[in-house]
């Protein structure tokens with residue numbers, strides 16, 4: 001089985017204060033207090049989180065049905081939709097991934113909320129969302145480097161619940177990974193624990209490519225991942 005797991009050193013990931021400010025509806029070039037102080041504090045605390053980890057399982061027996069926009073593995077069929085299919089269809093392999101920031105940051109957020117510090121809890125929660133994406137950027141980069149050694153390229157990454165891929169297929173995706181992979185579990189209602197976790201798929205092959213500005217044609221203006229891949233053009 002082609003399964004890889006990586007512990008992610010928190011000093012290797014960073015969260016941009018400007019990106020956090022933007023998510024809060026603030027001007028990233030002039031973040032007022034108390035937001036600025038709270039953002040700095042949460043970003044500083046990232047170094048103390050010890051449970052950042054991620055991994056992937058690589059499949060090479062694939063069939064793409066571009067009429068139905070489905071990807072068929074041995075006994076699992078994903079209905080990924082047109083947008084995801086367009087970028088994955090030339091893949092020779094697929095890496096199904098999972099990555100987590102761990103439970104600590106959500107526990108902190110809940111603790112703040114419980115004490116009535118709603119703003120601090122909110123900042124911690126948003127930091128966790130960007131932290132897991134930063135960890136996943138690193139994992140994406142690791143996969144890209146590994147594949148480059150073999151003369152292969154990687155695509156953008158896609159997750160159930162985004163880019164018109166139904167979130168219910170999260171269960172199918174988990175069925176491909178070992179139980180409790182990277183310490184992540186899935187509830188009946190497709191909620192992951194730890195909450196700040198992501199799963200999805202990345203295409204691999206000689207004729208695939210990473211597409212910049214993939215979000216510019218999308219109408220989902222509230223998507224937290226909007227434009228997040230546009231800085232990853234070194235993939």
Ligand code: SF4
Nearest residue numbers: 163215218223225226
């Ligand atoms: S904004 Fe980007 S990441 Fe979000 S659903 Fe649209 S294309 Fe996908």
